Amino acid sequence: MTAHSRMTCDGVAPDTAKALRAAMQRLFAGRPQRTDGRLTKENLWREAQVSRATMNRAQPILTEWDARIAEQGKTTAGEARRDEEISKLRKKLADKTRTCALLEKQLKAAATAIAALHHDNCALRDEIGRQQGTNIVALDGRRTRPDSHPLA
Numbered sequence: 001m002t003a004h005s006r007m008t009c010d011g012v013a014p015d016t017a018k019a020l021r022a023a024m025q026r027l028f029a030g031r032p033q034r035t036d037g038r039l040t041k042e043n044l045w046r047e048a049q050v051s052r053a054t055m056n057r058a059q060p061i062l063t064e065w066d067a068r069i070a071e072q073g074k075t076t077a078g079e080a081r082r083d084e085e086i087s088k089l090r091k092k093l094a095d096k097t098r099t100c101a102l103l104e105k106q107l108k109a110a111a112t113a114i115a116a117l118h119h120d121n122c123a124l125r126d127e128i129g130r131q132q133g134t135n136i137v138a139l140d141g142r143r144t145r146p147d148s149h150p151l152a
Contacts, residue, residue, distance in 0.1 A: 012058045016050055020061045023047035028068060030076040039074045041065065 010017040023044055026032055035043040044065060045055035055062070075083065 010058045010060045012050075012054060012061075016048075016054055017058060017061060019048040019050060020044065020055060020058055021064075023049075024061070024065060024068070028072065028076070030078045037076055037078070039069060039072075039076060 006013055008014050008017050010020075012020070027035070027037065027039055027043060027047055030037060032043070032047055034049065035047050037043070041055065041062070042052075045052050048055065
């Protein structure tokens with residue numbers, strides 16, 4: 001029996017074809033045993049534990065691989081879930097960043113208003129200190145004597 005007669009219609013030995021197809025299934029299912037799981041031909045031959053040259057001789061299997069990649073894309077189910085999660089987290093981060101920027105603007109405005117009120121209070125206290133024992137200026141601008149103030 002010659003080596004050529006042991007070849008399958010896949011162009012490789014039956015065990016090699018079986019190993020390549022099993023590796024392809026594991027990679028597409030997201031359950032690699034020997035690689036990082038990316039859908040590359042390098043991972044296919046490494047996952048199948050055959051040489052690159054042997055994989056390249058299995059043209060029908062590579063045609064199946066290319067068809068599955070064209071149909072599914074180069075991401076595994078796990079990668080697609082990860083990418084979706086990353087996308088959701090980026091959107092959430094953008095929303096939180098906008099909220100944080102708005103709150104920071106509000107905080108700066110409040111700090112400015114508080115500083116202005118503090119300045120006004122200090123000025124009013126100074127004014128009261130200078131007028132101690134004389135007239136008190138009411139909030140409506142009328143001058144009254146300390147003993148005649150409505151709250152006194």
